[in-house]
Amino acid sequence: MSVNIHIEHLVKKFQDVEALKDISFDVEKGSLFGIIGPDGAGKTTLFRILTSLILADEGKVMVDGIDVVKDYKKLRQIIGYMPGRFSLYMDLTVEENLNFYARIFHTSLSENYDLIKDIYEQIEPFKNRRAGDLSGGMKQKLALSCALIHKPKLLVLDEPTTGVDAVSRKEFWELLKKMQQRGITILVSTPYMDEAALCDRVSLMQTGNLLSVNTPQQIVNNFLGNLLAVKTNNMYTLLSDLERFDGADRVYRFGESIHLVSQRPIDEVKQSLRDFLSIKAYQKIEIENKQPVIEDCFLALMEKTGTL
């Protein structure tokens, strides 16, 4: 598969802060690539360099064979960019926003209607409503339509699902999948770990470093050690007690249970853990083997690289 984005040794500093510390990776043509990381990881900086909005201190970025610094004019023709804050004019209606963005790309809504049909149909009932009066999910869909209106080859989305409820997030990802099927390469960032599983490949990012670039499956497969989910009658004190358990590498809350990672053989750990908790007078002890998910891996990688 050919490469659509090629990033090589990217470094960016803001005064004393190193926002990007020597970043390199490739994104394949037609893939859905996710960058997962919290605020301040450097996601936005990376995206702005990629969309030619700011200049890197060192390194090189090629998009579809175009150098983003030298040929920024060419680049801007082929990318659709949705910045972190929805780039909508809140005092203009849905339709006016779309028409405006269509005009600045020298196209029209009807010309590329086919591409945004699926999305636009969902917001069409509100087309005369001002963007500022839309719900979060609707704003996000409108912003996506605006970024897609000129049929870009590459879609860059900076945290499109932040602050959006779980239902809208799910719908949004379904839309992204559809866009991908139409041959658009998609680069998306998110602070939600659960969204990583929906990408073809993901890179985990933390304080300017890439912790790992891989398929979600491979990232999970690379997880070292055994993962157990523990539940008892008293979840509050359980965490601090488990931290004192001998075989535990890492202990952390995870949803309704507490996850415990151990390098020791699984059956042995389970037995000694059960004994340990019984002595501490816990009841309703449930210990289960667990398949790690991306969040478990992220926590492991963060700990390993000590990037907190």
Next chain:
Amino acid sequence: MSQRETIIEVKDLVKKFGSFTANDRLTFDVYRGEIFGFLGANGAGKTTAMKILSGLSRPTSGKVMVAGIDVSHHPEKVKRKIGYMSQFFSLYNDMTVKENFRFYGGIYGLSAKKIRERTQFYLDKLDMKSYENMLLKNIPLGWKQKLAFSLANIHNPDIIFLDEPTGGVDPITRRQFWELIYEAADQGTTVFVTTHYMDEAEYCERVSIMSEGQIKALGKPKALKEQFGAATMNDVFLKIARNVE
């Protein structure tokens, strides 16, 4: 479980904006020391309800008692009994950590001595002693979040309202933040929290899920999962919110 003290009592709460009903006959109780998750889709009416509970907005009709005070009649009294932390944490970036403590302590009328005590207490607890004279804008997001929580707690409120407190922080910091919440709840502070992270819904003792201005589900996470035949809170949420679209 023994009968617990009710700290928030909401009965038939209605809030209308013109012809639009943002809150449609909400009825629920929150108990002292509980971590209560207040979930819902964007635009479901969560923020409106939260504003009413914290005395910032008046209900159209219905009864709202917070810490024994009728919110419609004494909104100012309610504000003394509660702490509030918004997703944009209302901290002053151009003041130092210490100055922020002093300011918020002052707002709630704490004595200088008390403010010093509380400041020391939290700085020790958060292990931020070395940061006390640093301007807030130079402090990482995760620390700020913990600070904001401590500041909302500075006057030992009965209830603390957290509006999407953990947006955008890394999974480790997010967990550290929840430890603070647990600790506060353990000491008897009631925690009323909204979030978009469904795994955090599992950390709550009970959750309510709002949709279209109404509470569609209310109960312990485990019970809700059983009720809706779902494996995770995320699925419960999707089932409820999807139904209405």
Next chain:
Amino acid sequence: MWAFIKKEFLHIFRDPRTMVILFGLPLAQVLLFGFAITNDINNAHIAILDHSKDVVTREITRKLLSSHYFLLNRYLKSDADIKPAFRKGEVKEVLVFERDFARKLQKEGVAKVQILLDATEPNTANILDAYTRGIINTYVLQRMKQSAAIPISIGVQNKMLYNPQLKSVYMFVPGVITVLLMLVSAMMTSISITREKELGTMEALLASPVKPGHIIIGKVVPYVVLSFINLISILLLSVFVFGMPIQGSIGLLLAESLLFLTMALALGILISTVSKTQQQAMLLSMFALMLPTILLSGFIFPVENMPVVLQYLSDIMPSRWFIIILKNIMLKGVGITYFWKETLIIFSMALLFIGLSIKKFSVRLEE
């Protein structure tokens, strides 16, 4: 580009606050300056202490009071009444005629009248003083003519050119036009550009193939149009409400205004390139443009009376030169030959600011 202009107009028409600033403020300012904030004196309260009470003093009193500049508060009875009258703030001026005024004037050719003024407002006091003297002198001159006596004193005769009634509205209108063109153009453009930065829409625009020039023109055109509408409404107001003349060519007036407008817009764009938020843009426009325009341009305080340092500062105020041009056209009615220098100064400033703002208006986000 048309899409930009249309969008900008939509923004303006949908925001009531912008509309008020654009249209309400200019009209309010003109009316304020025209009616309230004025140096003209009307019906100033005075008191008269007449020790003589003869034909001449009565005649002078009558002349004073019929001038409509003065209004008789009351006659005083003795010198002791003067201080209390001032202290109570009842009068601005007290006129004291000495004893045997008419007789002395007749016999000795000299009679004394004392003018006492409340100088807590020095400007008003000066003007009252001048008016009073003027009226008395006129009376004396007339009398002398009648009696055919050769005047011993030299009568100073002044003629006020271009603004014979010394109406301050004539002085203010050019200033107000300048301030408003500056305000609307520079401040509104800089705010509307920084607003897009704040909202994040600028990020999307920059990431699109739109040329920065188009963004700028899209921003500028609506404000040129609106400023022109403003200009015309101010002129209409000045002419029909205040009776202000426009002696010179209206075409030239509009052309010069367009030049000044261009300069102000370029300045607005320049401001937007250095400010990150709307608030910054607003403060910068206020302090860097509005205040100097009002204080240093000769609009209110004459440049000649300023300390030398401020005079130099005033030289670099574009508005100073524009006010001169406006006064030349409106009041003197002269042509471009009389103010080509001022025009050239504004023209070079416009070029400078356009050059700078194009250079600074980046194709990328500033960091």
